[in-house]
Amino acid sequence: xxxxxxxxxxxxALEVIKAHASKVPFLQLTATFTDAIKALEYxxxxxxxxxxxxxxxxxxxxxxxxxxxxxxxxxxFTTAYSEHAVKSFELDAIDYLLKPFNLSRFLKxxxxxxxxxxxxxxxxxxxxxxxxxxGFEQVKINFDELLYCEANGNYVNFHLSDKKILSRxxxxxxxxxxxxxxxxxxxxxIVNSKEIRKIEKHQVSTGGKIVPVSGAFxxxxxxxxx
Numbered sequence: 590x591x592x593x594x595x596x597x598x599x600x601x602a603l604e605v606i607k608a609h610a611s612k613v614p615f616l617q618l619t620a621t622f623t624d625a626i627k628a629l630e631y632x633x634x635x636x637x638x639x640x641x642x643x644x645x646x647x648x649x650x651x652x653x654x655x656x657x658x659x660x661x662x663x664x665x666f667t668t669a670y671s672e673h674a675v676k677s678f679e680l681d682a683i684d685y686l687l688k689p690f691n692l693s694r695f696l697k698x699x700x701x702x703x704x705x706x707x708x709x710x711x712x713x714x715x716x717x718x719x720x721x722x723x724g725f726e727q728v729k730i731n732f733d734e735l736l737y738c739e740a741n742g743n744y745v746n747f748h749l750s751d752k753k754i755l756s757r758x759x760x761x762x763x764x765x766x767x768x769x770x771x772x773x774x775x776x777x778x779i780v781n782s783k784e785i786r787k788i789e790k791h792q793v794s795t796g797g798k799i800v801p802v803s804g805a806f807x808x809x810x811x812x813x814x815x
Contacts, residue, residue: 591638615703736784
């Protein structure tokens with residue numbers, strides 16, 4: 590069961606969310622707020638898995654409020670303004686509901702949140718794959734197809750043999766999701782050691798691609814390959 594709250598300065602918008610939420614069997618809407626500050630106070634003592642969050646509100650915008658939430662809290666933005674979609678993606682939102690939205694669209698967003706919630710609870714060490722969030726979707730990556738990961742600012746590129754997938758996360762967060770045979774070769778790179786074909790002083794070859802190796806990680810890499 591997902592616990593959720595809704596924040597919107599328009600009472601009628603909250604009534605729509607209440608009505609839709611009552612028809613989603615795995616969702617429990619515990620509270621609604623027209624005041625974002627009061628919602629933050631509520632969350633201190635009543636953590637929620639998911640927040641339905643309006644973007645344009647007085648005092649503090651939904652975008653600003655989202656940056657104050659715990660990282661594990663999922664957000665679905667609700668707004669009448671489509672121009673905020675890109676920014677909501679940058680804030681790692683689960684979905685973006687454009688008002689007026691119907692029950693079908695609301696349910697789809699909730700299902701995404703439920704799937705992501707379940708995936709986060711699944712330990713990667715017991716699996717041969719992970720799901721990562723890219724845009725508003727979750728994409729499955731098989732470890733045996735993953736060559737290396739490359740940090741790019743606040744994003745990580747997952748390089749597979751035939752494509753690459755971009756996800757908004759840090760390299761440290763990525764490292765925690767991967768099996769022990771993935772090894773760091775550089776502060777910006779993690780490589781699948783099973784796919785390394787050649788090790789040189791400043792680089793390794795994997796899947797026909799060259800990945801840099803910094804001095805700080807060269808010794809650890811060599812030891813791992815033994």
